[in-house]
Amino acid sequence: MRYAKIISSGMYVPQKIMSNSEFEKLTMFTIDPYFSDVIGINHRHVSEDWETPTYMAAEAAKKALQRVGMSPEEIDLIIVGTDTPESVSPPDAPRVQYLIGAHKAEPLAFNVNASCANGALMLDIAARYIAMGDYKNVLVIGTYAMTKFLSWKYSWEALFSDGAGALLLTASDEPGFIGSVARADGSWWQNWGIYMGAGTMNLQGFERGLHKLDLRAAYPATVNEEGWPMLINKLLEKYGILKDEIGMIFFTQVRKKTIEKVMEILELPKEKAHMIMHKYGYTGSACVYMAYDDAFDEGKLKDLKGKFVIFLTSGVGFQQVAAAFRM
Known part of the structure; x- marks a missing residue:
């Protein structure tokens, strides 16, 4: 039986940081000590215009590949999960495929959107593809650029931050995905x-x-x-x-x-x-x-x-x- 094992990970985080005090000055809302103590957030990372969802996703994926020395050409499937896509259509995943240099291998690439439930869902989908024997190496990438969709005039907007995370799964004879x-x-x-x-x-x-x-x-x-x-x-x-x-x-x-x-x-x-x-x-x-x-x-x-x-x-x-x- 084939199982999907996680063999690597990577992330990308924008360099621009907005502290809670800076958020308070911008919005005129007091969010601390509640946000620091209860939510656990004391700052957020805000993407620049050039830090698009596909850019962040590709950077996270590159780090996951580099960690184990795998070539982009070895990837068989790319799944991108986001509810802040770069466009309504076309989906982000084919562009991520191109940005990481996997276009010659022509792996399947598609988006999913179960909003912030994407992480576990993509792992389930990827693992099932691997178990069926169709694919060996699969990249699952979550990317989030919600600050680009904020009005910056409500206290609850202090929750959101931008970034991307990637996991690399491969086929194995041992569990793996359960x-x-x-x-x-x-x-x-x-x-x-x-x-x-x-x-x-x-x-x-x-x-x-x-x-x-x-x-x-x-x-x-x-x-x-x-x-x-x-x-x-x-x-x-x-x-x-x-x-x-x-x-x-x-x-x-x-x-x-x-x-x-x-x-x-x-x-x-x-x-x-x-x-x-x-x-x-x-x-x-x-x-x-x-x-x-x-x-x-x-x-x-x-x-x-x-x-x-x-x-x-x-x-x-x-x-x-x-x-x-x-x-």
């Missing part, structure tokens, strides 16, 4: 998003600000506080994984206190939930790959041989996906 669980509830569809689309691409749509991120109704904390433990337990039961076999959980990096609460509910040490909000802010589709890359750089993954790593991502719409890998 499986995933997921759920969705479209009754939350109108709460939060960028609502410019085929039905609103007109002057009225722009006048209403539909081309900018719109928080219409906040999600209650229970969406993740209840949903994440439920999915973790469902994943463990489905695949016969014991709690003490979990080496690390990479949650959507959206709120520090929620992650700590979920680890308490699961009766797991919070050290097993690597967090990066204090370093990079909230980077949506990119955040769990960036967290994995950061944990690797900190040496937290080297002693996890035989343990399980779980990616658990949530996105507006809404959907939640949990995927498990044996290291």
Whole structure:
């Protein structure tokens, strides 16, 4: 049986930084100490005009390839996940393919959009392609440029940051990808998003600000506080994984206190939930790959041989996906 193993990671983060105090001066809102203490964010990375979603994605992918000395020509499939695409059409992935120098090999390249749930979903898709024997080496890349869609006049916009993260998967005879669980509830569809689309691409749509991120109704904390433990337990039961076999959980990096609460509910040490909000802010589709890359750089993954790593991502719409890998 063929499994998908994670063999490398990479990230790209814009150099421009906006501190919480700078955000407060710009918007005239006081966000601290709440944002630093509860959300876990004290600054954000803001992409310049030239730091487009495909540029950031390509840079993260290049680093993942360089880490293991793999040529772009060895890549069979590229999947890009984002809800801040460079364009509505064409998709980002073929341009990323070209930017990393994989165009001669002509791998399949496509986008997915499950908003910020993209991270775990792309791993599931990539692993299934590998298991079927169609592809050997697959790049999954989350890229996020949400600051380009902000009005910079609301306090909640302090959450968002830009960046990209990439994971490189390859076929293996040993696990590897174990499986995933997921759920969705479209009754939350109108709460939060960028609502410019085929039905609103007109002057009225722009006048209403539909081309900018719109928080219409906040999600209650229970969406993740209840949903994440439920999915973790469902994943463990489905695949016969014991709690003490979990080496690390990479949650959507959206709120520090929620992650700590979920680890308490699961009766797991919070050290097993690597967090990066204090370093990079909230980077949506990119955040769990960036967290994995950061944990690797900190040496937290080297002693996890035989343990399980779980990616658990949530996105507006809404959907939640949990995927498990044996290291």
